[in-house]
Amino acid sequence: MVREFRKAGWTVDVVAPVAHYPNGRRNLPRRQAGVAFSSQKGPHGEIIRRVPYLRHIGSSSLARFIDQLFSAVVSVPVGLFGQRPDAILATAPSLPTLATGFVLSRIRRVPLIVEMRDAWPDLARDARIVQGSVKSVIERVVEFVQLRADLVVTVTEGFAQTLRDRGLTNVVTVSNGLDLNSIPFLEAPPEQREVFQALYLGNHGKSQRLDILVRASALLGDKVHLTLVGHGTSRPQLVKLARELNAPVTFFPSLHGPAVMEKYREADTCIVSLRDDWKSFETTIPSKTYEVLAIGRHVTAIVRGEAERIVLEAKGGDVVEAKPEAVARLWQELALDRRRLSSGTSGRDWVRRNADYAQLAVRYMEAITSLVGPHPVAGTGRTP
Numbered sequence: 001m002v003r004e005f006r007k008a009g010w011t012v013d014v015v016a017p018v019a020h021y022p023n024g025r026r027n028l029p030r031r032q033a034g035v036a037f038s039s040q041k042g043p044h045g046e047i048i049r050r051v052p053y054l055r056h057i058g059s060s061s062l063a064r065f066i067d068q069l070f071s072a073v074v075s076v077p078v079g080l081f082g083q084r085p086d087a088i089l090a091t092a093p094s095l096p097t098l099a100t101g102f103v104l105s106r107i108r109r110v111p112l113i114v115e116m117r118d119a120w121p122d123l124a125r126d127a128r129i130v131q132g133s134v135k136s137v138i139e140r141v142v143e144f145v146q147l148r149a150d151l152v153v154t155v156t157e158g159f160a161q162t163l164r165d166r167g168l169t170n171v172v173t174v175s176n177g178l179d180l181n182s183i184p185f186l187e188a189p190p191e192q193r194e195v196f197q198a199l200y201l202g203n204h205g206k207s208q209r210l211d212i213l214v215r216a217s218a219l220l221g222d223k224v225h226l227t228l229v230g231h232g233t234s235r236p237q238l239v240k241l242a243r244e245l246n247a248p249v250t251f252f253p254s255l256h257g258p259a260v261m262e263k264y265r266e267a268d269t270c271i272v273s274l275r276d277d278w279k280s281f282e283t284t285i286p287s288k289t290y291e292v293l294a295i296g297r298h299v300t301a302i303v304r305g306e307a308e309r310i311v312l313e314a315k316g317g318d319v320v321e322a323k324p325e326a327v328a329r330l331w332q333e334l335a336l337d338r339r340r341l342s343s344g345t346s347g348r349d350w351v352r353r354n355a356d357y358a359q360l361a362v363r364y365m366e367a368i369t370s371l372v373g374p375h376p377v378a379g380t381g382r383t384p
Contacts, residue, residue: 158283
């Protein structure tokens with residue numbers, strides 16, 4: 001999005017912590033991760049103003065929240081430097097960033113754009129992230145900022161409608177997507193293969209219920225091989241479960257660039273998964289869905305709601321119930337009839353029409369311009 005904003009002549013200032021995700025500590029060279037209270041030029045000419053973070057070890061949600069809260073507080077004075085912007089855009093998660101955006105918009109007297117990349121506060125209720133009165137405080141703060149934002153941007157139309165039903169009128173949808181020109185279209189998997197190859201890339205957390213995949217692979221034994229790539233709070237438990245069940249699963253850390261594409265080439269099917277007992281996920285779409293559709297791999301979709309509609313509309317794969325037996329049955333059927341693994345270009349065509357960043361950015365810029373006026377398009381605007 002920033003690349004497209006810059007192409008249009010917009011000036012973009014970013015306030016962000018020193019890069020330290022996902023391990024809670026800096027794991028990139030300083031020239032990439034940045035240094036606290038310094039500025040660096042981003043890959044598209046944007047200015048990135050770095051704020052400090054609280055180093056933490058492990059995947060504790062509480063430690064991560066405290067870290068985010070600390071960086072959000074420090075972001076307020078840093079956000080006061082520089083030329084007065086035309087608008088302030090606060091993106092969540094992390095949730096404390098919403099409060100930072102609200103405070104800065106009031107101090108600098110400019111419109112506030114709140115970008116909800118997850119279905120908050122609904123997700124907090126489903127996940128029971130916090131309990132009792134504390135939970136109520138978090139929900140109230142998120143709703144307070146949403147109601148007072150000049151524009152709320154969601155990544156799914158379903159959640160946009162949920163917010164409209166709550167009385168918000170200033171809501172637009174700009175979905176997740178990808179740069180289609182940078183994503184190759186892969187040849188179909190081989191027509192003959194002894195072992196069925198299933199692949200999951202992404203977060204290993206409570207939201208994904210990846211234990212279903214491990215149990216499904218255990219049911220099929222040596223007829224299937226499951227590859228799990230990524231990190232997350234549930235990864236240690238998944239490794240333990242695979243060992244206990246003697247499941248044919250291989251774990252990899254997060255991969256990037258050519259290594260990711262090589263995993264895609266090896267796969268017969270790629271999995272997108274969200275647990276089916278959290279209502280907020282009916283209006284959530286795993287961002288990997290667009291990538292898998294674009295490369296032309298068959299999708300094993302353990303999703304419902306809007307994500308289910310997209311997979312079926314794009315004719316990109318099969319939607320399956322969130323049960324190990326159902327997933328194992330589908331993989332067994334696909335292994336016996338491998339013609340079903342070739343979905344042609346229908347998925348990529350759907351992404352071209354609906355989720356290419358070039359057109360998504362135009363939609364985003366139109367929404368922002370309608371809020372702040374025509375100045376950013378003329379190249380004089382600044383959107384931090």
